[in-house]
Amino acid sequence: MKAHRLFRYLPLLAIASVSADTFELKDGTKFEGTIVKEDGSDYIISVQVTKSIKDERRVPKANVVNQTAERKDETEFPEIAKLVPAPDLQTAEVYHAQANKVEAFIKKYPQSPKKGEALKVLAALQKEMDVVNAGGIKFEGKLMSANDRLPKAYALDAGIQAAEMKAAADKGDPVSALRAWTKLETGFQGSTAYRENIPYVVKLMKAQLTAVSSSLASFDARTKKRAEGLAAMSSSDRNMSNSALQEELDEYMARLEKDKAAGHKWPPLDAYVKAPLEETKRNLETEIRRLETTPTANLPKTEEAYDAAWAAVTKTGATQQDVSTALSNARSASLPQPYVDILTKAAPAPAPSN
Structure with missing residues (x-):
């Protein structure tokens, strides 16, 4: 095959090639490909015509004025670089997987000019992973150790729950967002x-x-249209479709029952199952009315009570009476038991009796 036959593909090849060297010909034309073998005075070059189609081209060696080897480390490094800064509330498991990915890059390209930057990424991930493994978190861009969390634990955990609600809503998952809200309301109403x-x-x-x-409103029309579509199919196609639909329905109903048993207020929704849609509609109408008339001034001041109790039990010279009063006030403000436990643990140990 003559070189000019290759030129017809060059505009496409520049786009379609994914992993290849860059060749420059005497006429200034550039394209990407991989040398498969040398055949006398010619190169046999594999080129990616489309994502799924490769072709081999014969190009005279004399026509190639420059061949630049692809730097795979350069093309792969952007995936490494974007791992930092890590997002808020990332789990230790995710940090571990990301650190492994960076280590694999460094091992694969030990001489890469990007090695230094990759090592910095790895160090940043490992530092945060160590903190998270020890009970700390990253929130609002700040890394906090387990001890750093304690003075504002109640307010911080409430803020995290609110952030999870908004993150789910931003992802277009209102059911998860509403469930996060329920957790916020149940555990942090005084925040x-x-x-x-x-x-x-x-x-x-x-x-x-x-x-x-x-x-x-469109439920009846939607189910009717689906039924008509099934009726228009051949018997074999209709049977297969019905089996697939029944399998989907069974999976959905099993999930529905599982979530109900777990006490979730907001059920998952399916466009072809009416009861959960109706239940959700009723719940939404009720909750909107309730929340729009909630007198926020009457809500418990739990967050303030926790902050005050922390200051009281950790102050220098705090007495057992100080601690007892602070814990009593915190409980009166509806502070959940896990946060009472934090305060109790932070309080000075009782003086030994004589």
């Missing part, structure tokens, strides 16, 4: 994060109510 996010969740609920109401 600033709860009070400040009431308008946000009301807006979220109204948007979900609109979507669910629309789905219910």
Whole structure:
């Protein structure tokens, strides 16, 4: 095959090649490919015509004025570089997997000019992973050890729950967002994060109510259209489709029962199962009315109570009476037991009796 036949493919090859060297010909044309073998005075070059199709081209060696080897470390490094800064609330397991990925890159390309940058990425990941493994977290871009969390543990955990709600909503997962809200309301009703996010969740609920109401309004037409589509199929195709639909329904109903047993207030939704849609609509209407009339001034001041109790039990010279009063006040403000336990652990040990 003559070289000019290759030129017809050059614009395409420049786009389609994924992993190859760059060849420059005498006329200035450049393309990407991989030398398969040398045949006398010619190169046999494998080129990627499309993502799934390769072709071999014969190119005279004399026509090649420059061949630049692909730097795979250069093309792979951007995936390594974007691992930092790590996002908030990343788990130790994710940190570990990312560190392994960086280590594999360094091992694969020990002479790479990018090795120094990769080592910095690895060091940053390992530093944060060590903190998370020891009970710390990264939140709002700040890395906090387990001990750093304690003075503001209640407010911090409430803020994390609110952030998880918003993250789920941003991903287009309103059911998970509403479940996160339920956790925030159940465990942190006396927090600033709860009070400040009431308008946000009301807006979220109204948007979900609109979507669910629309789905219910079109439910009969939708199920009728699907039934008509099935009826128009051949018998064998209809049987296969019905089997597939039944399998999907069984999986959905099993998930529904599992979530119900777990006590989830907001069920997963399926466009062809009416009862959960109706239940969600009722719950949304009730919750919107309740939240819009909630007197936030009457909510417990749990966050303030925790902060005050922490200051009291950790102050220099705190007495057992100071500790007892602080814990009593915290409990009166509806502080959940895990946070009472934090305060109790932080308090000075009782003086030994004589």
